[in-house]
Amino acid sequence: MNDQSRAETLPEKIFSVLRSFQQTEALKAAIELDLFTAIGDSGSSPDDIAAHCHASARGVRVLCDYLCVLGLLQKRRGRYRQTPEAAFYLDRRSPHFIADAAIQMYAGGPFVEGFEHLTQAVRRGGTALASAGTLAPEHPCWVQFARARAPIGAANGKRLATLLGSSSSGAIRVLDIACGHGHYGIAIAKANPRAEIFAQDWPAVLDVAVGNAREAGVAERYHTIPGDVFGVTLRGGYDVVLITNFLPDFGPAECERLLTRIRHALTNDGRAVALQWIPDDDRLSPPTAPSLALSLLAETPGGNVYTYRELADMFRRAGFTRTELRELGPSLQRVVIAHHH
Amino acid sequence: MNDQSRAETLPEKIFSVLRSFQQTEALKAAIELDLFTAIGDSGSSPDDIAAHCHASARGVRVLCDYLCVLGLLQKRRGRYRQTPEAAFYLDRRSPHFIADAAIQMYAGGPFVEGFEHLTQAVRRGGTALASAGTLAPEHPCWVQFARARAPIGAANGKRLATLLGSSSSGAIRVLDIACGHGHYGIAIAKANPRAEIFAQDWPAVLDVAVGNAREAGVAERYHTIPGDVFGVTLRGGYDVVLITNFLPDFGPAECERLLTRIRHALTNDGRAVALQWIPDDDRLSPPTAPSLALSLLAETPGGNVYTYRELADMFRRAGFTRTELRELGPSLQRVVIAHHH
Numbered sequence: 001m002n003d004q005s006r007a008e009t010l011p012e013k014i015f016s017v018l019r020s021f022q023q024t025e026a027l028k029a030a031i032e033l034d035l036f037t038a039i040g041d042s043g044s045s046p047d048d049i050a051a052h053c054h055a056s057a058r059g060v061r062v063l064c065d066y067l068c069v070l071g072l073l074q075k076r077r078g079r080y081r082q083t084p085e086a087a088f089y090l091d092r093r094s095p096h097f098i099a100d101a102a103i104q105m106y107a108g109g110p111f112v113e114g115f116e117h118l119t120q121a122v123r124r125g126g127t128a129l130a131s132a133g134t135l136a137p138e139h140p141c142w143v144q145f146a147r148a149r150a151p152i153g154a155a156n157g158k159r160l161a162t163l164l165g166s167s168s169s170g171a172i173r174v175l176d177i178a179c180g181h182g183h184y185g186i187a188i189a190k191a192n193p194r195a196e197i198f199a200q201d202w203p204a205v206l207d208v209a210v211g212n213a214r215e216a217g218v219a220e221r222y223h224t225i226p227g228d229v230f231g232v233t234l235r236g237g238y239d240v241v242l243i244t245n246f247l248p249d250f251g252p253a254e255c256e257r258l259l260t261r262i263r264h265a266l267t268n269d270g271r272a273v274a275l276q277w278i279p280d281d282d283r284l285s286p287p288t289a290p291s292l293a294l295s296l297l298a299e300t301p302g303g304n305v306y307t308y309r310e311l312a313d314m315f316r317r318a319g320f321t322r323t324e325l326r327e328l329g330p331s332l333q334r335v336v337i338a339h340h341h
Numbered sequence: 342m343n344d345q346s347r348a349e350t351l352p353e354k355i356f357s358v359l360r361s362f363q364q365t366e367a368l369k370a371a372i373e374l375d376l377f378t379a380i381g382d383s384g385s386s387p388d389d390i391a392a393h394c395h396a397s398a399r400g401v402r403v404l405c406d407y408l409c410v411l412g413l414l415q416k417r418r419g420r421y422r423q424t425p426e427a428a429f430y431l432d433r434r435s436p437h438f439i440a441d442a443a444i445q446m447y448a449g450g451p452f453v454e455g456f457e458h459l460t461q462a463v464r465r466g467g468t469a470l471a472s473a474g475t476l477a478p479e480h481p482c483w484v485q486f487a488r489a490r491a492p493i494g495a496a497n498g499k500r501l502a503t504l505l506g507s508s509s510s511g512a513i514r515v516l517d518i519a520c521g522h523g524h525y526g527i528a529i530a531k532a533n534p535r536a537e538i539f540a541q542d543w544p545a546v547l548d549v550a551v552g553n554a555r556e557a558g559v560a561e562r563y564h565t566i567p568g569d570v571f572g573v574t575l576r577g578g579y580d581v582v583l584i585t586n587f588l589p590d591f592g593p594a595e596c597e598r599l600l601t602r603i604r605h606a607l608t609n610d611g612r613a614v615a616l617q618w619i620p621d622d623d624r625l626s627p628p629t630a631p632s633l634a635l636s637l638l639a640e641t642p643g644g645n646v647y648t649y650r651e652l653a654d655m656f657r658r659a660g661f662t663r664t665e666l667r668e669l670g671p672s673l674q675r676v677v678i679a680h681h682h
Contacts, residue, residue, distance in 0.1 A: 010493050011430045011439060013412050018447035019632070020364035022456055026635060027358045029459040056466030062638045062645070063463050065624050065631040071354050075625060089352045098352060106359035115363055118370040122404050125397030152351050283406050284416060290406040291360070294367060297403045304403070 024107050026066050031099045035063070036072075036082055036090035043079035089151070101147035110134045110141055114298035126301045134299045135249060137228060138202045142180065146201075146208040150181040153244075157187030159329045160275060164240065164337075166191040172239035173198065175265060177229055177258075178246040182209025182222075184275070185242060189218035200225040200232060229258065234265045241266060244275040245333075248292065251302025252314060259318035259338075268341045272320065277305050278334040286332040311336050365448050367407050372440045376404070377413075377423055377431035384420035430492070442488035451475045451482055455639035467642045475640045476590060478569060479543045483521065487542075487549040491522040493672075494585075498528030500670045501616060505581065505678075507532040513580035516606060517541065518570055518599075519587040523550025523563075525616070526583060530559035541566040541573065570599065575606045582607060585616040586674075589633065592643025593655060600659030600679075609682045613661065618646050619675040627673040652677050 030036065038044065038052035046061040053060065064080045067073040072086045082091060090099045105111065110129060114121070117128035134141050161167070166187075171194040176185035178201055185197040186209075197218070199209050203226040213222035225232055229246075241262045247255045262272050279289035289305045296303030306314070312323045320338040328335055371377065379385065379393035387402040394401065405421045408414040413427045423432060431440045446452065451470060455462070458469035475482050502508070507528075512535040517526035519542055526538040527550075538559070540550050544567040554563035566573055570587075582603045588596045603613050620630035630646045637644030647655070653664045661679040669676055 009425045009429050010496055011426060011443065011489075012493075013424075013426055014368070014430055014440075014443055015447055015489075017364045017368045017411055017413070018443055019636075021362035021366075021448065021453070022632065022635065023358045023361035025362075025456040025459050025639075027355070029463055032460045033463060053463075055464045058466040058645075059463035059638055062631070062634045063459075066635040068625050069628045069631050070358055072358070075623065083354075084350045085352060085354055088350050089355055099355075102352065102355055102359055106356055107362065112362070115366040118366050118404075119373045122370055122374060122394075122400035123396045125399040148352075148356075152353075155351060282416065284409050287410045290403070290410050291363065293403045294363065294407040295360075297400055298366075304399075 023070060026063060026070070027072070028103055028107055030063060030067060030072075031090060031103060033063075034092065035060070035067075036086050036099070037092040039073075039080055039082050039091075043076065043081040045079050049080065096151060098148050098151065101144040104141065104144035105148040108144075110139070110299060111295070114295070118294075118298050121298050126297065127299050129299065132301055135301070135303075138204065140204070142202060142205050143208060146180040146182075146205050149245075150183060150208075150212065153181045153183035154187070156275070156328060156331050156333065157183035157185075159331060160184055160242075160244075160273070160335065161187040161191040163326060163328065163335060164188070164271075164273065166195065168192075169239070170194055172196070173237055175225075175234060175238040175241045175262075176200065177241060177243045177262070179209050179242075180205060180244075182212050184244050185209075186213050186216045186218055186222070188240070188242075189213070189221050190216055196221050196223065198223045198225055198235065198238070200227070200229055200234065202226065230254075230261075234261065236265045237267055238265050239267055239270050241270070241272045242275070243272065246276070247274055247311070247314075248276055248296055248305050249300055249303045251304070252306075252310070254302065255306075255314050256317050259315055259320070263319045263340050266340060269339070272315070272338040272340075274311065274336045274338070275328065275333055277332075278308055278311065278325070278336070279305055281307050281309065283307065288332065308334070308336065364411060367404060367411070368413070369444055369448055371404060371408060371413075372431065372444060374404075375433065376401070376408075377427050377440070378433040380414075380421055380423050380432075384417065384422040386420050390421065437492065439489050439492065442485040445482065445485035446489040449485075451480070451640060452636070455636070459635075459639050462639050467638065468640050470640065473642055476642070476644075479545065481545070483543060483546050484549060487521040487523075487546050490586075491524060491549075491553065494522045494524035495528070497616070497669060497672050497674065498524040498526075500672060501525055501583075501585075501614070501676065502528040502532040504667055504669065504676060505529070505612075505614065507536065509533075510580070511535055513537070514539065514578055516566075516575060516579040516582045516603075518582060518584045518603070520550050520583075521546060521585075523553045525585045526550075527554050527557045527559055527563070529581070529583075530554070530562050531557055537562050537564065539564045539566055539576065539579070541568070541570055541575065543567065571595075571602075575602065577606045578608055579606050580608055580611050582611070582613045583616070584613065587617070588615055588652070588655075589617055589637055589646050590641055590644045592645070593647075593651070595643065596647075596655050597658050600656055600661070604660050604681050607681060610680070613656070613679040613681075615652065615677040615679070616669065616674055618673075619649055619652065619666070619677070620646055622648050622650065624648065629673065649675075649677065 033053040050057040120128035179199040374394040391398040461469035520540040
């Protein structure tokens with residue numbers, strides 16, 4: 001390259017990517033300092049915030065300016081205000097506070113550890129973490145996951161219930177595999193007063209889901225199946241089996257094994273419903289898909305994101321006869337609905 | 342908030358910020374695996390790359406897809422190609438390879454360490470690192486800094502030499518304070534064959550600058566002043582003193598002390614020239630400024646970014662009589678030119 005093209009090709013993207021961890025650290029520090037709770041509804045000065053956080057005004061101002069750039073605060077005449085997202089989820093006074101769980105989920109424990117050994121994970125083609133990574137039995141991360149993902153689950157749950165025509169489905173039995181926060185099954189129960197939900201997950205995670213079901217007023221139709229999805233008795237006769245954000249945790253052979261179990265638990269005209277990130281055939285879009293694929297490489301033995309073609313193959317090998325791909329409205333996650341008769 | 346606004350306010354930005362460290366880890370892993378060197382000019386398949394990197398094809402494909410999302414690779418028909426920026430700076434076959442230095446500078450050693458103690462730095466209003474953080478005498482990070490920042494320095498150096506009218510300045514003496522890679526002084530030497538450059542920095546950093554001066558063909562007019570800028574003899578009679586990306590490392594009192602030293606080293610109509618990130622009065626734009634401010638909080642005892650108003654005050658207190666703010670063309674960094682007679 002000559003000098004001209006050199007001048008045009010500066011390493012700016014490289015530097016920006018290498019510095020990205022600073023965003024994570026800044027938000028972690030702000031949450032640790034309880035900075036968002038310190039900001040009043042009418043905005044606060046660095047001095048106000050510093051007094052609440054037991055910190056220096058200088059340090060607070062620098063951190064708050066950076067949080068403005070990240071889009072989590074706004075600044076006007078030297079005073080800071082929360083953005084709606086920050087007020088909703090990062091302020092301890094909010095009933096929707098999820099900051100601690102979100103740190104645990106995305107920037108703590110096994111997730112950070114998995115990425116610390118990313119080079120080794122790329123070499124071997126799966127997590128370098130001991131045993132099964134985050135898939136170890138009763139891994140506590142899934143409780144945090146259930147808490148942190150609840151808002152997105154609630155929004156997507158409603159969309160999924162509509163997509164499945166739940167309000168006009170009559171008396172149905174719904175199995176919610178690895179239910180997490182439970183919001184997918186709960187949304188169906190809310191849309192259809194004759195739906196009975198059977199929620200499977202680790203016991204500690206089910207506590208979160210049952211709490212959400214109670215809050216949604218559907219607890220009397222919410223039943224639990226605690227245990228390992230590959231071993232527990234799933235019972236049978238389900239009209240719908242929900243498999244939300246779960247298949248990507250596993251390799252194709254395990255997915256096939258799970259889908260076969262699920263097929264056996266369905267009624268004749270029952271539907272298996274997989275909701276997850278499903279990339280286009282180029283695997284690059286939507287961009288969350290390759291990002292999730294990298295997390296799964298770092299943290300699980302065989303997990304990956306799957307294209308619709310790959311998922312359709314898995315369902316077919318598990319004995320399903322027909323699959324369809326559906327969009328989920330404003331969410332870029334997608335849904336595969338599979339039939340076996 | 343009601344259900345409607347709740348649905349509209351999902352914690353998506355929060356999750357994205359918390360996950361940002363994954364970008365850093367992905368690029369570090371790719372560099373550690375020497376992945377960019379493994380990619381041929383006509384593109385390479387995951388198998389080709391895996392063979393070169395002693396890694397699994399599965400892991401390589403997942404990492405490469407993610408690097409596509411980051412904008413450092415491109416994918417076509419299952420084969421990966423480098424973007425121009427990656428080919429230029431991350432491929433060991435390139436004479437401009439800076440990957441190792443860039444990791445050290447932005448995602449290694451003291452920089453990561455400073456951010457690991459960010460909460461404490463916010464509490465106390467300055468770095469929680471021992472002694473002076475990255476400002477400790479002869480800290481090795483500055484050699485990496487000089488290597489990694491060289492491309493941007495070379496581009497900005499040319500712009501600065503033009504801004505200063507260097508080609509028509511006649512016989513001048515230029516002092517380059519904390520010269521780093523040296524490209525600012527070198528650009529003046531290239532534009533003006535009668536300019537003599539005096540470059541000050543730690544000895545190991547000067548080795549890098551002298552190498553660059555030699556490569557630029559100006560070594561015989563390139564003189565070195567090794568040592569601590571606050572203690573070393575700067576000599577005098579300079580027509581221009583360059584202070585590039587240096588004042589932000591210090592608090593206002595130290596800046597004033599340094600500028601006073603510099604004023605004494607100038608000829609009567611000499612100019613002090615400070616090039617750095619200078620935010621608008623709101624301190625939020627350009628966005629690199631608050632980002633740098635946070636780094637400086639994490640890594641130095643008193644460093645910060647300064648607005649033009651603050652810099653003009655410092656220069657005035659150091660005995661300068663007139664300052665002007667100038668733009669630097671395509672770069673968003675800015676320049677203060679100060680006169681003292």
